[in-house]
Amino acid sequence: MPRESVPTKTRAPRRRSATSAVTMADVAAAAGVSTQTVSRALRDPASVSGETLQRIEEAVRNTHYVQNFAASHLASNRSMTVAAIIPAISTSIFAETIQGLSDVLLPEGYQVFLGHTDYVAAREEALIRSLSGRRPDGFFIIGTQHTRDATHILKRAGVPVVESWGLTSRPIDLVVGFSNHAAMKTVVNHLADRGYHRLTFAGVMKPGDDRAKERRKGFLDAHGERFPGVEPQVVTVASNSMIMATGAELLDLVRATYPETDAIVFTSDVLASGAVLRCNDLGVRVPADLAITGFGNYDIAGHLRPSLTTVAIASRRIGMLSAELLLARMQNKPVTERVIDIGFELLVRDSS
Amino acid sequence: MPRESVPTKTRAPRRRSATSAVTMADVAAAAGVSTQTVSRALRDPASVSGETLQRIEEAVRNTHYVQNFAASHLASNRSMTVAAIIPAISTSIFAETIQGLSDVLLPEGYQVFLGHTDYVAAREEALIRSLSGRRPDGFFIIGTQHTRDATHILKRAGVPVVESWGLTSRPIDLVVGFSNHAAMKTVVNHLADRGYHRLTFAGVMKPGDDRAKERRKGFLDAHGERFPGVEPQVVTVASNSMIMATGAELLDLVRATYPETDAIVFTSDVLASGAVLRCNDLGVRVPADLAITGFGNYDIAGHLRPSLTTVAIASRRIGMLSAELLLARMQNKPVTERVIDIGFELLVRDSS
DNA sequence: CTGTTAGCGCCTTCAT
DNA sequence: ATGAAGGCGCTAACAG
Numbered sequence: 184m185p186r187e188s189v190p191t192k193t194r195a196p197r198r199r200s201a202t203s204a205v206t207m208a209d210v211a212a213a214a215g216v217s218t219q220t221v222s223r224a225l226r227d228p229a230s231v232s233g234e235t236l237q238r239i240e241e242a243v244r245n246t247h248y249v250q251n252f253a254a255s256h257l258a259s260n261r262s263m264t265v266a267a268i269i270p271a272i273s274t275s276i277f278a279e280t281i282q283g284l285s286d287v288l289l290p291e292g293y294q295v296f297l298g299h300t301d302y303v304a305a306r307e308e309a310l311i312r313s314l315s316g317r318r319p320d321g322f323f324i325i326g327t328q329h330t331r332d333a334t335h336i337l338k339r340a341g342v343p344v345v346e347s348w349g350l351t352s353r354p355i356d357l358v359v360g361f362s363n364h365a366a367m368k369t370v371v372n373h374l375a376d377r378g379y380h381r382l383t384f385a386g387v388m389k390p391g392d393d394r395a396k397e398r399r400k401g402f403l404d405a406h407g408e409r410f411p412g413v414e415p416q417v418v419t420v421a422s423n424s425m426i427m428a429t430g431a432e433l434l435d436l437v438r439a440t441y442p443e444t445d446a447i448v449f450t451s452d453v454l455a456s457g458a459v460l461r462c463n464d465l466g467v468r469v470p471a472d473l474a475i476t477g478f479g480n481y482d483i484a485g486h487l488r489p490s491l492t493t494v495a496i497a498s499r500r501i502g503m504l505s506a507e508l509l510l511a512r513m514q515n516k517p518v519t520e521r522v523i524d525i526g527f528e529l530l531v532r533d534s535s
Numbered sequence: 536m537p538r539e540s541v542p543t544k545t546r547a548p549r550r551r552s553a554t555s556a557v558t559m560a561d562v563a564a565a566a567g568v569s570t571q572t573v574s575r576a577l578r579d580p581a582s583v584s585g586e587t588l589q590r591i592e593e594a595v596r597n598t599h600y601v602q603n604f605a606a607s608h609l610a611s612n613r614s615m616t617v618a619a620i621i622p623a624i625s626t627s628i629f630a631e632t633i634q635g636l637s638d639v640l641l642p643e644g645y646q647v648f649l650g651h652t653d654y655v656a657a658r659e660e661a662l663i664r665s666l667s668g669r670r671p672d673g674f675f676i677i678g679t680q681h682t683r684d685a686t687h688i689l690k691r692a693g694v695p696v697v698e699s700w701g702l703t704s705r706p707i708d709l710v711v712g713f714s715n716h717a718a719m720k721t722v723v724n725h726l727a728d729r730g731y732h733r734l735t736f737a738g739v740m741k742p743g744d745d746r747a748k749e750r751r752k753g754f755l756d757a758h759g760e761r762f763p764g765v766e767p768q769v770v771t772v773a774s775n776s777m778i779m780a781t782g783a784e785l786l787d788l789v790r791a792t793y794p795e796t797d798a799i800v801f802t803s804d805v806l807a808s809g810a811v812l813r814c815n816d817l818g819v820r821v822p823a824d825l826a827i828t829g830f831g832n833y834d835i836a837g838h839l840r841p842s843l844t845t846v847a848i849a850s851r852r853i854g855m856l857s858a859e860l861l862l863a864r865m866q867n868k869p870v871t872e873r874v875i876d877i878g879f880e881l882l883v884r885d886s887s
Numbered sequence: 888c889t890g891t892t893a894g895c896g897c898c899t900t901c902a903t
Numbered sequence: 904a905t906g907a908a909g910g911c912g913c914t915a916a917c918a919g
Contacts, residue, residue, distance in 0.1 A: 252668040253608040254912035273631035282625040297649040316604040427838045486812045606896035
C-alpha cells in the first residue's frame, strides 16, 4: 500500500476503506500522470494521447483498479443509474418490460435499481422515497396513479420520469403505455359481435392496481353501450395470487354466482388459462358453452386448447421505448412526444 | 498544523448540484443544530434527545430533504446495496428468486442492483466488473461457474458473495442451491423404475448455462447406471428461446431422431408443457405412448392434462436464504454454513 | 493534451 | 448529547 508520504501529520491517516484500497491516485502514480488524466482516460479515451492512454490502461490492469462510482456520482452529480419500480417481479409480465429497459440502458453504462411494491401504494411511496436518496438519473415506474407525496417526490427529483402500462392526460413527465380502458372495450365489443350477451368480468383486483381498475371500467362502459339496461356482472377477488388456481376458483365462482354467463372476460391470461383448463376438466365446452378471454398474450395463450383469445401488449417494447426516452432526456436530447401510446392488439382465437 | 482557511474568495463558489439543492446543512440550519446531529438523528434516532429529534424531523419535512446516499456511501464506505446478477429476468424462474431476495433486503434498507447476462459468460464478467464500481455490500449471482476474471473480481471485492442455483465444493464465498445433477438422476431413476427404457434428454443448452450442463450430466450418469450399454439419447438446441414453441419443436425433433423414445426428460417445465400440449394435438397419448417430465414446477405443471411430473425447486426460498446470509455477513454476524443445499423434490404426476 | 485546485454531501474521529 | 475538523475518491473549472 504505497500511500505514506505525509510525515508531518500528527494523527495516523484515516483508513476507512475496508475494500479495494486502490484509488485513482494509485493508478495515476503508477502511470506517472495526474488523477485528472486518469479520470479523463477512463471516461473519454480519445481526450488523452495514445501513449498516455496505454500507460494508464496498463496501470489499471496492474493495480486491479475498479473505479468508485459513488465518488464519481458525488463529484459529477450524475449517478448513471435508473430506478425502476414495479408491482411484482415474479409471475409478472412486467419482468419482460424490465428486461427491455435493462437491455437498452446497460450498454449505455446505466445501471438499474429495481424495487417492487406488491401493489401497495404505501410501499410504492416508501420505495420512491428510498430510491430518491440514490439520486438516480431517471425513474421508470409501472402505473400512472401514485400517492400525492410519491408524485411530489418524483417531480422534485428533477430527473426524467417515465410512467408506463397506462395512459394519463396529466403525466408527471413522460408516459409509455396504452389504454387499458380501450383494450377492454375492444374485448367486450368482440364478444358482443360474436353474439355473447351475458358477459362476466372476472379478475384479481389488488387495491393499488390501477390497470385492473381501468380494465374493469372499460368493461362496464362497453357493457353499458352494448347491453343497455342489462346489469353488468363482475366477480373479483382481492387477496388471491395471480396464479392459474385463482383462475379456476374464479371460474367456479362465476358459474355459481351468475350461471347464465356465456362469456367470461378475465383480466389476465394466467387466470383465463386456469379457467380454460378447469373447463376441460369439468366438461364445459369452450367456447360453445362458455367463451373465455384473457389479457396479455402470455406464452401459453396460443398453445392452450382451445387457444385463448386475448389482448397482446408489447411488454418488452414498453421497457425499451421507456429506456430510449430516458436516455434522450438524460443526454439532453430533444424529446418531442411526452405521451407514447403503444396500443394493443386483440388476438381472436378459439376460446371465443 | 491546521491548514489555513482562505477567506479571500477570489472565485465564485462552485454550484454543481442541479437538483435538490437541499443538503443536510440546510436541515441543520433550519433545526438550529449541527449537521452531525442531523446525521445521527437520521441513522439512530435514539442517540438524539427527544426535543432535538422533533425539531430535526420537522426541518426535514419543511425542507423536503432527501438524504444523498452517494455521499453517505463515500463517507461511510457502506453502500447499502446488493448487486444481483441473473441470466434473464423475463420468462425465468429466477424472477422469483430475485423477488425473495428483494423481499428480505428492502426492509433492512438495502437496495438491489439488477443485471442480466443472457447466459453469456462475457456479459456476466462485464456486468460484474461494472457493478463492482458501485461498491455493493454484497453480491448475489446465479450459477457457480464464472470466468477467471469474474471470480477474481468477486473475490477482491471484499464483500460477501452468494452463488446460487447450483452447488460447488469450491465456492467463492457462500452457496445456496441444490444439485442439478442429483435432481436429474432422480428423474431418470423414477422413469426407469416405471419401466421406461428408451429415454431422451431434451432441452435448450445455452453456452453459459452450467445448470443445464449439470442436468445433462446427471441424465447421462444415471442413464449409464440404469441402462448399461445403451447409447443415451440427447437432443438439444442452443439458440432457441425458453418458450413453449421450443418444447413443441423439440418434441418433433425427438420423435424424428429417436422414434423409439418412450420418455422425454426436458430441462424445463416450459418446454415440457409445450411438448405435452403438442402431443395432445398430435394424438400422442401421454404417458401411454410417451412419458414426459419437466423441471421447475412452474404454475402450469399441475394444471396441464395430463399433469406434469417435474422437479420442484424452492426458487423464492433460494433468494430469501441468500439474502439472510448476505445480511448476516454484512452485519458481521456469524455464518456457520457456507454451503446450503436446499434440495429438490420430485413431483410424480400423470405425465410419467 | 495535461495539471492544479477546490469541493460534491456526508460520516468518522475526537473533543466537550 | 452535541459540535468541530477533516477526509472519503472523484471530477468541474480553470489554467497552461
